[in-house]
Amino acid sequence: MERSRAAGLPQGASCAAIHGAGTATIPCHDGLSGDYSVKKDDQKNFVIFAVLAALILFGWPQITHWIFPQQQPASVKIEGGKTKPVANAGTDPAADSPKALRDRQVVLAETPRVQIETPSLRGSINLKGARIDDLVLTQYAETVAKNSPPIHLLSPSGAKGAYFAQFGWQGAGAETPDANTIWQASGPRLTPTTPVTLTSQSATGQLFRIELSVDENYMFSIRQTVANNGSAPVSITPFALISRAERSADPDQWAAHVGPIASAGGAAKYVNWKDVDAEAQQFATTGGWVGYTDHYWLTALVPDQRVPVALQQRPTPAKGYQADYQLSDPINLAPGKKVTYNSRFFAGAKEVKLLDKYQDELGIVKFGHAIDWGWYGVIEQPIFYYLDWLFRLVGNFGVAIILLTITIRLLLFPIAQRQFASMAAMRAVQPKMKALQERYKDDKQRQQQEIMKLYKEEKVNPLAGCLPILIQIPIMFALYKVLLLTIEMRHQPFVAWIRDLSAPDPLTPLNLFGLLNFAPPTFIAIGVIPILLGISMYFQFKLNPAPMDDMQKQIFSIMPWMMMFLMAPFAVGLQVYWITSNVLTIGQQWLLYKKHPALKEPIKKDPPKKEAKAK
Structure with missing residues (x-):
């Protein structure tokens, strides 16, 4: 036009x-x-459409920033036609901070330590203060490069990004160990088969013991015992804390929580950093846990699930953060008596199956909710488990996403058949509906009554065509969150230059696929996969019969290319899903058009009034 x-x-x-x-x-x-x-109405419609298109195109990034989890930064970049890994900017939360004090290795060498060695973890326990303050996740690398260093999760106080857990006692009538106490260790190494016991004797006669064990994954078991060998009774309570010098480098979002977290009263509590800055957040509960969640990593203190405790998230004087718990009621310990308290400490990756296993087998309340599934969790978790099963079956996550798409389309095929049948029936009654609209154009209420009567007589449902779209929306959003929230999708390759399905496509023709030393702005850096998405949508719309309304024609003509721009920043895995879905839809439409040929026939327009009168 x-x-x-x-x-x-x-x-x-x-x-x-x-x-x-x-x-x-x-x-x-x-x-x-x-x-x-x-046609003045068409001009008005076109102006409205142009305004809406501009609002969508330029407002979409702000909407997605608030509603959707933010995309992971690109894992690779294309330079000189070659794929190169990109450093993980979110690994060290204080790497460029003025709070960074001394080199991590220097601080580690200053105190006596017990080494930690498991199939999933490597690090050490600081005997000064009984702190777990050195932990590396051996199964996860910072980047997709083959020689990439592993993720550093915990670091000691005095080093950049200080982040550690500490265990101890508070009480009256006894001298309790503090942050400067040097504990004695029963062995030099903590492994899944060799537990370690730390001991400390107080001047008032109390013997403190911390028995530490660890499984093959990320869960530590803590057994705290105090024996009152003194001459007077003491009132004492065990505690545990996690200290974090700074906020996570990962963004905290409406749809993907990052930051302070707790489970209390049978519900997960996603606490904002700013709320903790304002005042301490406290939760009284029996059964639950408290800690900090990053996008992919978690630290959590798990008290005895049968004993009432007070969980707390609080700011520290150094503008850091502390999560802790202590018993609601102190323990009165007579001379010659001892008491033992059992708890756990998790520090590792938020692997879906592992969190669910700990929740079920150890009885840790809502532990699986460390992953912020949100409202669509009932859809997201089945999608994850099925997608993970497909991945283990075929060995490629991109292929698994394609198989997932085929499965979803097969399940929706009966609904699509009914949709096309309804569309064919609606198309057949269009002339009758137009006649009713013309006949009762001055009586809108009667017009609607007659149209509804026509629908009933012809047994058509004008909303039937919307059903597949309404079903697809939660599925798309659920898959989107699965791709971005679950660590199982992190750094998963597909083919060629696609080294991370949870990140945007890094290959764009705007710089001749990386041959030019030019980084296009994000808004126009359209990758190859989004372009394929736009092309698939174009052919899908092309297969549809042309609508009568000019505004609809304009919308359908520009929609594929708008979606190409809007989807470009999204995870490649989601785009692979959409492209596969479009290709399957094209094949499905071809089959159903053969079954309902009336859909391809153009609707006959009523003749102009003058011509009708002449006839």
Whole structure:
């Protein structure tokens, strides 16, 4: 549809007839003049559509920033036609902070330590203060490079990014160990088969013991015992804390929580950093836990699930953060008596199956909710488990996503058949509906009554065509969160340059696929996969019969390319899902058009009034 000068037609543009009611002679930019059949409603609709398109195109990034989890930064970049890993900017939360004090290795060497060695962890326990303050996740690398260092989760106080757990006692009538106490260790190494016991003797006669054991994954078991060998009774309570010098480098979002977290009263509590800055957050509960969650990592103190405790998230004087718990009621310990308290400490990756296993087997309340599944958790978790099963079956996550898409389309095929049948019936009654609209154009209420009566007589449902779309929306959002929230998808390759399905496509033709030393702005850096998405949508819309309404034609013509821009920053895995779905839809439409040929036939328009009168 071409426009006049008033609508912004460029110099030298040709003129075209616009069919509609009313005609006008409008001067053209090429010096010609012609008769135009201008439909004012179409012009108004076009303006509305243009405004809406602009709002969507430019407002979409702000909407997605708030509603959707933010995309992971690109894992690779294309330079000189070669794929190169990108450093993980979110690994060390204080790497560029003025709080960074001394080198991590220097601080580690200053105190006596017990080494930690498991299939999943490597690090050490600081005997000064009984702290677990040195932990590396051996199964996860910072980048996709083959020689990438592993993720550093915990670091000691005095080093950059200080982040550690500490265990101890508080009480009256006894001298309890503090942060400067040097504990004695029963062995030099903590492994899944060799537990370690730390002991400390107080000047008031109390013997303190911390028995530490660890499984093959990320769960430590803590057994705290105090024996009152003194001459007087003491009132004492065990405690545990996690200290964090700074906030996580991962963004905290509405749809993907990062930061302080707790489970209390049978519900997960996602606490904002700013709320903790304002005042300490306290939760009284029997059964639960408290800690900090990053996008993929978690630290959590798990008290005895049968004993009432007070969980707390609080700010520290050094503008850091501390999660801790202590018993609701202190323990009165008579001379010659001892008491033992059992708890756990988790520090590791938020692996879905592992968190669910700890929740079920150890009875840790809502431990699986360390992953912020949100409202669609009932859909997201089945999708994850099925997708993970497909991945283990075929060995490639991209192929698993394609198989997932095929499965979903097969499940929705009966609904699609009913949709197409309804569309065919709706198309057949269009002339009758137009006649009713013309007959009762001055009585809108009667018009609606007659149209609804027509629907009932013809047994058609105008909303049936929306059902597959309504079903697809939660599935798309659920898959989106699965791809971005679960660590199982992190750094998963597909083919060629796609080294991370949870990140955007790094390959764009705007810099000749990395051959030019030029980084296009994010808004226009459209990757190859989003371009394929736009092409697949174009052919899908092309297969549909052309709508009668000009505004709908304009929307359908521009929609594929708008979606190409809107989807470009999203995870490649989601785009692979959508492309596969479009290809399957094209094949499905071809089959159903053969079954319902009426859908391909153009709707006959009513003849103009003058011509009808002449007849």
